[in-house]
Amino acid sequence: MERSGPVVRFDAVGLAYPAPGGGLGAEVLRGVSLALDDGSFTWLLGPSGAGKTSLLRLMHAALRPTRGAVEVLGVGTGAAPRRTLPELRRRIGVVHQDLRLLPHLSIFDNVALPLRLGRRPESVIAEDVAEILRWIGLDHRAHARPEELSGGEQQRAAIARAVVCRPTLLLADEPTGNVDASQARRLLALFAEMNRLGTTIVIATHSEDLVQRFPAPAMRLERGRIRGHDEG
Amino acid sequence: MTRAERARRRAGARDPLGLRRAMSDRLLQALIAAMALLAALTFAGARAADGFAERWRSGAESAVTVQVPEPSLTRMALALGVLSVMPEVAEANPVDGERMAELLRPWLGDQPALPLPGVIEVRLRDLNADVALIGDRVAEAVPGAVTEAHGVWVARLAALARGVRGMALAALALVVLIAVAVVAVAVRTGIAARQESVLVLHQLGATGSEIAGRFARRAAALAFGGGAAGAALAVPAFFVLARLAQPFGDAVPTEGLGGLPWDRVPWIDLALVPLAAAAIGWLTAQAVVRRWLARLP
Numbered sequence: 021m022e023r024s025g026p027v028v029r030f031d032a033v034g035l036a037y038p039a040p041g042g043g044l045g046a047e048v049l050r051g052v053s054l055a056l057d058d059g060s061f062t063w064l065l066g067p068s069g070a071g072k073t074s075l076l077r078l079m080h081a082a083l084r085p086t087r088g089a090v091e092v093l094g095v096g097t098g099a100a101p102r103r104t105l106p107e108l109r110r111r112i113g114v115v116h117q118d119l120r121l122l123p124h125l126s127i128f129d130n131v132a133l134p135l136r137l138g139r140r141p142e143s144v145i146a147e148d149v150a151e152i153l154r155w156i157g158l159d160h161r162a163h164a165r166p167e168e169l170s171g172g173e174q175q176r177a178a179i180a181r182a183v184v185c186r187p188t189l190l191l192a193d194e195p196t197g198n199v200d201a202s203q204a205r206r207l208l209a210l211f212a213e214m215n216r217l218g219t220t221i222v223i224a225t226h227s228e229d230l231v232q233r234f235p236a237p238a239m240r241l242e243r244g245r246i247r248g249h250d251e252g
Numbered sequence: 253m254t255r256a257e258r259a260r261r262r263a264g265a266r267d268p269l270g271l272r273r274a275m276s277d278r279l280l281q282a283l284i285a286a287m288a289l290l291a292a293l294t295f296a297g298a299r300a301a302d303g304f305a306e307r308w309r310s311g312a313e314s315a316v317t318v319q320v321p322e323p324s325l326t327r328m329a330l331a332l333g334v335l336s337v338m339p340e341v342a343e344a345n346p347v348d349g350e351r352m353a354e355l356l357r358p359w360l361g362d363q364p365a366l367p368l369p370g371v372i373e374v375r376l377r378d379l380n381a382d383v384a385l386i387g388d389r390v391a392e393a394v395p396g397a398v399t400e401a402h403g404v405w406v407a408r409l410a411a412l413a414r415g416v417r418g419m420a421l422a423a424l425a426l427v428v429l430i431a432v433a434v435v436a437v438a439v440r441t442g443i444a445a446r447q448e449s450v451l452v453l454h455q456l457g458a459t460g461s462e463i464a465g466r467f468a469r470r471a472a473a474l475a476f477g478g479g480a481a482g483a484a485l486a487v488p489a490f491f492v493l494a495r496l497a498q499p500f501g502d503a504v505p506t507e508g509l510g511g512l513p514w515d516r517v518p519w520i521d522l523a524l525v526p527l528a529a530a531a532i533g534w535l536t537a538q539a540v541v542r543r544w545l546a547r548l549p
């Protein structure tokens with residue numbers, strides 16, 4: 021499908037979470053405008069609590085903006101009917117900060133989830149999952165449950181699940197928080213390779229070291245506002 | 253890959269939410285079985301009451317008859333006049349003399365030597381009305397008139413049967429409502445147990461119907477099992493009922509395999525019980541899950 025314009029566009033976006041007592045709380049994102057080009061790689065930086073995770077949630081339509089307009093892969097998520105969002109989400113890979121592996125499924129089945137939702141044949145699924153697990157160094161743990169894995173291994177499994185269906189847009193929230201430096205480099209190489217093949221990538225991180233290793237445009241969030249959008 | 257691993261992978265493909273564990277509720281199945289048994293028996297009760305009411309209705313139509321000897325036109329008119337002004341009488345109709353003769357011809361021949369009484373069929377407004385009182389008042393106006401209430405008891409039984417049937421249907425509706433509630437609670441518990449997984453599936457792009465379908469299939473399977481168990485338990489009850497109802501029916505007593513009246517069991521109705529339970533489970537789970545998902549964007 022040919023798309024014109026950016027993959028992600030925010031126009032004066034505000035986001036407020038529901039307040040515990042009903043209604044909306046204070047805005048955690050304010051006046052955020054941005055545009056990410058097809059095939060771009062962007063670092064999302066900022067101190068803890070700045071709103072990085074919230075911004076990524078808006079990008080994969082887990083939340084709708086409470087103000088302004090968000091457009092992802094040509095879909096305006098603010099006004100789009102609910103039934104149009106699942107298809108959009110299937111084209112976006114997400115690595116959550118808290119991983120969100122399903123505890124009752126093996127690593128293989130966790131990674132296979134997006135493919136099964138896409139109704140691929142089991143033989144194709146077996147091949148694709150085996151390949152990505154091999155690449156990420158978890159092929160020997162395919163039948164283990166998430167709780168039997170180390171933190172870093174779980175993180176790699178979450179990344180495998182996000183990339184296995186070759187998404188158009190990949191959003192990773194602190195994807196190297198639990199792995200050692202050499203693993204982090206290896207994962208970064210995976211992201212770089214996907215980006216080279218055309219995937220648009222956004223990675224939120226605290227790690228200045230990682231950013232230095234792979235210079236790319238960086239967006240800096242501070243207390244819900246974009247403070248700078250510097251070219252890396 | 254070992255066989256166990258292969259089996260586990262198949263399970264992972266079929267049941268990504270692990271609902272076989274999260275919704276394995278034996279209690280749910282036991283409750284559904286109990287309700288299926290109740291439903292089967294209630295339904296059978298309604299059907300039986302229906303049959304009895306039908307059989308008795310013809311008898312109940314002429315609950316009271318008044319016989320007028322020497323039925324001259326004046327005496328018949330007098331009797332009809334008295335009956336028609338009584339508040340407890342709904343309707344009083346003379347039975348056609350020719351029809352009477354027709355009915356009696358086998359016994360009395362074409363030209364009956366006996367003088368036939370005139371007969372008036374009376375329908376009562378209230379079956380509890382005192383028939384003796386009606387008889388006294390008619391006899392007072394038309395000497396010799398005899399009032400008989402043979403049909404009153406039959407009519408009362410028929411009314412009772414209709415009442416029982418109405419109650420049975422109400423009880424059936426109640427059983428269905430409780431089944432819906434029980435399934436709804438079980439599904440909510442299942443969602444609560446798998447909330448994180450449901451959210452992950454939703455985030456990965458599963459549609460509402462995919463997620464709701466998983467819960468609905470699980471609920472339908474559990475309800476079907478419970479319903480089948482309940483229907484099976486109802487079979488011996490039907491044997492007992494069939495025995496008890498034998499004297500009232502006109503069917504020739506039949507004894508099948510093992511001396512049991514197999515043909516008196518409503519097999520088709522029983523087969524519908526698990527199907528109805530499955531349908532209730534499926535629909536309820538769909539509604540509950542979709543309502544829960546509606547909160548998500």
Ligand SMILES: Nc1ncnc2c1ncn2[C@@H]1O[C@H](COP(=O)(O)OP(=O)(O)OP(=O)(O)O)[C@@H](O)[C@H]1O
Nearest residue numbers: 037038048066067068069070071072073074075117
């Ligand atoms: N579900 C929620 N309900 C209410 N408030 C929330 C929720 N999630 C986040 N917030 C608030 O939104 C603000 C931004 O949080 P967010 O998680 O986006 O920050 P972050 O930049 O990802 O931080 P970190 O680097 O620690 O992950 C915080 O003040 C937080 O308290």
Ligand SMILES: [Mg+2]
Nearest residue numbers: 072073117193
């Ligand atoms: Mg965060």
